Amino acid sequence: MGYLKHWWKVLAAVLVLYALIIGMTIPLRNGIVSDKSSMTLKTGQKQTLTVLFYNARYKKEKPEAITARIRIDSAKAICAESVTITAERSLDLKFNIPTIDPNSIKAPFPFIEIGSPENGYVFSSVYLSASADSITNNETSFCTASYLAPSTKPSFPFLNILEESIRNLLYHVPMWFGMMLLLLISVIYSVLQLTKPEGLKNDIAAKSFAGIGVLYGVLGIITGALWAKHTWGAYWSWDVKQNTSAVALLIYLAYFVLRSSFDDADKKARISAVYNIFAFATLIPLIYIIPRMVDSLHPGAEGNPAFSSYDLDNNLRLVFYPAVVGFILLGIWIATIWIRIEKIWQRKIETL
Amino acid sequence: MNTIKKYLLTGFAAIFLALTAYGQTASTKSDFFESTGKIYVVVAVIVVIFLGILALLISLERRLAKIEKEEKEL
Structure with missing residues (x-):
């Protein structure tokens, strides 16, 4: 039974192996990789936002199951009128942005959040700019921001640059x-x-x-x-x-x-x-x-x-x-x- | 001592060959490391830690070999 005194060496090997294997195999969470220029929207306009993702599998989803919205404050949001799955890691979101003053929105808003059953919850900064073009949407209608559940699968956070x-x-x-x-x-x-x-x-x-x-x-x-x-x-x-x-x-x-x-x-x-x-x-x-x-x-x-x-x-x-x-x-x-x-x-x- | 030198030489030769082979496939170093979500940065970090611990083990083995050699001479 002399081997029993070496238990902590076995533990060392098991823990380092665990860190190497599990640490390298757990996937990163779904994340948005679009740059700032492609995440800019004009107020008072109808427009399509193309969002690119990291580690997403949107081909598995039905478009109706995907919720996409731009949060204006803790309760209000602008919901996407339609969602199109263009590729595994890319979505086209149609927005009809009401005429609002971009300067009236306080940080951390506005940001975009997208939730779906398979790919979980993602969010990213979005930029609103006042439009000089003809205004096509004079309404100021917002949808309420209900809770979007995160993915339950084990994953590490996705952070840009890292x-x-x-x-x-x-x-x-x-x-x-x-x-x-x-x-x-x-x-x-x-x-x-x-x-x-x-x-x-x-x-x-x-x-x-x-x-x-x-x-x-x-x-x-x-x-x-x-x-x-x-x-x-x-x-x-x-x-x-x-x-x-x-x-x-x-x-x-x-x-x-x-x-x-x-x-x-x-x-x-x-x-x-x-x-x-x-x-x-x-x-x-x-x-x-x-x-x-x-x-x-x-x-x-x-x-x-x-x-x-x-x-x-x-x-x-x-x-x-x-x-x-x-x-x-x-x-x-x-x-x-x-x-x-x-x-x-x-x-x-x-x-x- | 000679066997360790042989191991070290083989190791350096292997690293050199791997580096030259890799130099021909990737255009620039940072491109390669920053591809596929920078996963190769993690690989490089693990390799460095492994090589560091390996170097310590080799130096310990050399010390032990020295003791064994003197044991034989006595």
Whole structure:
């Protein structure tokens, strides 16, 4: 029954696999990809709006089952007179826009919302402009905005620019969560090394956990730069979080440089433990405090440094938290192997 | 040690071949990464994480090989 003690390694593998498989296979929700110019309507005119979608299957629907309307305020809407399914991912909506003053509509209105049984609920900004042409609709008749049900199938949110790369949340962010926890474990071992200076057991553990923690941080920076290239437009935008995390990693790299500069093992253990505590103490303001004080391209810069705009999405959460736990356990697993190798190495040096 | 060098060389050769082959199919890099809803950005991120963990495992294996070698010499 000796295998039972390895349960957490099995859990690590299962959770990381779950994050990879489920995180890559759950489809994105239906979303509107039309640009601003094609989403502009003139007031007082009859016109057709061609809307293009992402991940939609409108050929499965009956046109009568599709509700499309432009919301003017919390109760009123302009309903489409007819809906034509032109392709799997495109709809033609005929609107008869009444004469209303576009400036009288307050944000977030007006927006278009489309609901149907198969494809669920989608909405997007729409732009109304006062028409200089002859007015064909003098009526100001509105329909009431009833509730449109979202799709019940599991899906991730569709956000413009992010698109499928929203899945990176499940792989890039766990690197940072993992780094923080592994470095915390490392600093605990450093404190233990200082309180019980006999032996190098705790020093070895501190070094190994810092090593895998820094690896996670480096992977977080590289994956973040890749993601930034295709969403923010550049690998490095000098965003506050990019800068502070790069500084934090440089401080930790100095920890390894410091370690390699000692010949005496006890001196090395003591001084690098002190440095590790210092490094962790600077990590807290760099990762948790400064990013909250400055504007950032990262989501949730206003108070919450994590990802407040998505953390309401339950489907992402169901994969994100297991991914975090899985990558942390994987890191601890690798660290324990590293510690065992270092301990054998240490014993060898002592016997020689 | 030699076997690891061999593995590393094969790995680099494979990456190089894959990159040249891919350079001939896609017109520009950003076009490829931003096609099909930017899914290849996610693929690249997963590949980077995998390669990073793999690199650490290779360095651990080298350390272990060093210990084993000295064990034999004793």
